[in-house]
Amino acid sequence: MASLWVGHRGTVRDYPGFSPSVDAEVIRKAIRGIGTDEKTLISILTERSNAQRQLIVKEYQAAYGKELKDDLKGDLSGHFEHLMVALVTPPAVFDAKQLKKSMKGTGTNEDALIEILTTRTSRQMKAISQAYYTVYKKSLGDDISSETSGDFRKALLTLADGRRDESLKVDEHLAKKDAQILYNAGENRWGTDEDKFTEILCLRSFPQLKLTFDEYRNISQKDIEDSIKGELSGHFEDLLLAIVHCSRNLPAFLAERLHRALKGAGTDEFTLNRIMVSRSEIDLLDIRAEFKKRCGYSLHSAIKSDTSGDYEVTLLKICGGDD
Known part of the structure; x- marks a missing residue:
């Protein structure tokens, strides 16, 4: 495990x-x-x-x-x-609890749902769903269904299913085909065929999507991000943009989330704790590098200036060095 x-x-x-x-x-x-x-x-x-x-x-x-x-x-x-x-919480249980917290009480924390569901691998998602059922005696899908709606719900459920292709092999022919489908579903028609966006962006591997987005640019002379922003809206738009961002550079996506959690008035500890703990054994070194590149100062220094006491000491230990 x-x-x-x-x-x-x-x-x-x-x-x-x-x-x-x-x-x-x-x-x-x-x-x-x-x-x-x-x-x-x-x-x-x-x-x-x-x-x-x-x-x-x-x-x-x-x-x-x-x-x-x-x-x-x-x-x-x-x-x-x-x-x-x-x-001290097992990773799958930790993510399950974070998802539950995102859907509890008044209002759903869509940002947290989006972040967790877009950055976990299919195998991780399967483990999270299992843990969710074990802890809450309810399926993750049922809770997502009752807390969200429309295309956003459909896309979240597809991601929660953990069916994204994980292979690192890319298929150029498929990339061309998918790019054309996306173009026909959005820019090239009246109204948007949202299902096609969900299908391709939630099921293809990240390396495959990267190639598809290059092809998309060739066909439409536009970045996929611009098309998504022009064609879609709300949380569904946020979710698809997150997938595009993750497929291009996942550590950069999480570095941007940390940056938002640490800047401005008040720290978003919910996000800060989640990313620091959940990525500490996976790719926190890369996230740190992207953070420095993006902000011009280190994650270490941002944590130092924004937190205090034992909380700060613990976060800095998880963070590791200063960049």
């Missing part, structure tokens, strides 16, 4: 000489002592991979008959607590 959530460009790696029983005991002492020893908690949880943290969770439960996440919740508070609990 872990391999689904581990890439080659993460900032967090397996800790050498790892002992779950030693870590569980040290964590227990850090929580049980007079006043919590946050420094110790941070150094252990940020320096272990998620797979290793899951072994600590098991060990902790076996030794003390308690859920580590419950003890963390009982002892910590605020954004720091959310971040530490996120670190």
